[in-house]
Amino acid sequence: MSEAKHDFALIGRPLPKVDAWAKVTGETRYADDLVLPRMAHAKLLRSPHPHARIRRIDTTRARALPGVFAVITGQDLPPVKFGILPVSQDEEALCRDRVRMVGDAVAAVAAIDEETAEQATELIDVDYEVLPALMSIEDSLAHPEVRIHEYGDGPNVHKVVGLQFGDVEAALAGADLVREDVFFYEGNTHLPMEQHAAVAQWGADGKLTLWSSTQTPHYVHRLLAKILDVPAAHIRVIATPVGGGFGGKLDPFAHEIAACKLSQLTGRPVKITLTREEVFYVHRGRHPVLMWMKTGFTRTGDITGCHLKTWLDGGAYGSYGVASVFYTGVVNPVTYKIPAYRFEGARIFTNKPPCGPKRGHGTPQPRFALECQLDKAAEQLGLDPAEMRRRIVAEPFTKTANHLTITTIGLEECIDKVVDASGWRGKWRGWGGGGTSRERGGLEGTGTAGARKRGIGLACSAYMTGAGTAIYWNSMPHSGVVLRADRSGGVAILCGATDIGQGSDSILAYLPAEILGLLPKDVHVHPADTTLTPVDLGSYSSRVTLMCGMAAIQAAERLKRVIAEAVAQKLGVAPDQLVFRERKVGVPDDWDKALPFATAVELGEARHGVLAFPGSYAPPRRAGKYKGGGVGPSPCYSYSACVVELTVDEDTGEIDLHDVWIAHDVGRALNPLLVEGQVEGSVYMGIGEALMEAQVFRKGLHKQPSMLEYKSPTTLETPEIHTILVETDDPEGPFGAKEAGQGPLLPVIPAIVNAVYDAIGVRIDEIPVAPEKILKGLELKRKGQPPRVGPERIPLFTFKAPIVVESAFGQPADAVARRPFADENER
């Protein structure tokens, strides 16, 4: 496959992004940069209580304030609840009767300027009856009499999942070593640099346009129709360039809905921009998850079976939570050979901002558990953790126990690459600070208390390249494009994909340009616009490069065929003799006669009429035939291996990261520069989660709703990141490409934790690894107690009997994946 690389003109080259110049000059117009004539400014009034009944809202004083155009409450909106998932319709844009978290919106104001709008919100009188607040999983389970929602799988239990594949008890009974561990992963938030913003314009014709910094204009479009009770055909959602998403801009939000309604009432465009504090309340970030994992191993390190239980602290609303519960269990089996698998998960409501999808959606938590447990097992079995993992990597083109189809796997190569690049063999256990069996030594210190101890750790991971099923059940394309060309020689691609910085606009230019022999600059990429661009489901689950890419390739091939037929007629050759390159179309042996691309298009337009071609993509239908089998399938999975080298200061508990080596199987790097950028950003975000980031609460209030208090890594905390790309040329991906935007985050967290153990011999089973946890572990070690810091117990919670399904482990993948909408000749 690496030879094939030379056949490409653009693919595999480190090209600048198509929007790079706009972004370095300040030209890019984000949502808050938009200004329309007569535009009003809006603000939301949010609840100061984590849980309260609304007795009365009086807006009289606010309405009387000069400069105020409109004040609305929940009474002004249709009385429907909504939510991103059809099964969790539990949100209100403006709460009518009850608030369930600090930050729930209860009223909105439109005014002449932001300052007046803000002042008006302070003049709204809300009479609250404060209710008991449930601020943790244990609280919510212990107080069934306080119900946050009336629906769900039990009092304050949003969703319970139980699945079993194969006889896990027998698998564990037959193991040489069975480990049972409990882990906790604290919640954290996306913290995009851009605060959410939207501009709504409800025209005099009764049609609504919303510009919004959203990752999913299509879902916002669908839900606005429901929430506002307006036909979807009369709503237009335009996604502005998103200033960072990471999953935080994937739900329809109160501010978008309020802006629309206020625009209707005032007859003016209405802009609303959240403050940074509000962004912390909007949240939808990483779920805090408590995990219990029991895994059986043979002497040689093979996994015989695994049983995982997870408890998710979901916050006040459903959001993507049902999917999140599944994701804490279903993706782990695609990495290693796990013949039998049982997973039970429960998502609990609490009076906190709702959790949802953040980069890696639901999978970093169980990945942390699995990779740390593997490290412990390797030590007990006397195995090198890198070697042990390498031996148990899942087989390509097989199915997992839970019926997921794996295609290519580059994980062994990834492990080899990071082991070599990091000097793993010479370093692991080489500094003598860690496990009980080691000699004490130390590099920077001398093994005495208070020394700076160096350590190295390794972990691996896998991630989906796009969810195999949509959020709502349908048989339509997941991604569509229209590619048009005309006599100008220009090509335009219309696609509902949203560029959130990951470079989807660039991919949409590169792929048609590659096929048509153009430069990326020749392809105009239109921003997502639900009126003009075919539906793409959104920038989530690492689906865009693969799904939009496949659709773009299909459309480009169709356009190419029509142009080639016309040129062939003109030149008196067969269409398949023609090549498209260097903005020309011709026969390679007779290149002097090659026609300029614009001329070729003219011929095509004259022969065919308007040149506009659709491309459609939907993933192969591979959902397991059991309830819940729709979560987890993906066209293909990416793989990563990571090694971290660090120093732990035994006096302060502080961790200095030195180097991160990460190898990522991306299938094919369509643009290695952009892939590296995704990998580096993922590593960075993983470091933040591992060491410092935490969305935590005290007495019902967010403890640190500001960028100063919510710690995230700066240039000084971010180590050198060495990225190695591995290519496996996956048959499911566009030119073989798999995802890169999320998977590389996953192994970073356990690699850090395993490196801490290598350095000081303390197991930290709880994220983030704050200095006080290091110090506590060292203290335990000095006292001769088990040097482990982490959760001590699991909730009193009885899972219902799981759905029992036969394990599909090791079965061959379907030889030909049936992909809807594919052309006959597509690979």
Place this chain on the structure above:
Amino acid sequence: MLSAGEFRDPARRPPKTRLGLTINGEACEVLVPVHKTLLEVLREDLGLTGTKHGCELGECGTCTVLVDGVPVLSCLALPVELPGRAITTVEGMARAGELHPLQEAFAELGAAQCGYCTPGILLTAQALLDEMPSPTRQQIKDALAGNLCRCTGYTKILDAVELAALRSGARR
């Protein structure tokens, strides 16, 4: 002196002040309330939306501009204090249609992903290179430590500043 409550009353708000500012080498005049921040005046009164905001509390570095060549958080700066001072925003980095070497390098190396923090980082880096034409990687890290970026892991940003410094050095 006005109380906070009175200050918020539109009828009691302080009168607007006429200010002459020099922005990107151009003299301009604005009529703004004295409490309006430089960030707000740039974006709302002058249409210079290249300057972004991440917190409006002086915590993230996103809104950085240069005042007499020194990085300043525009969300904490008051224009009323800045007449006669040379204010540079991202729109002023390119000269006569030619991009600043930092802009070239950021575009080329993929140092801007979502691009939202990019203007503030470019200007902070420009101030660094003006003062220190060949900084070490650590010096670049130190200079940019007040500018948060959530996309890039800073790697490509540091690479791009190094590349720009190298090219500027070669040109001198």
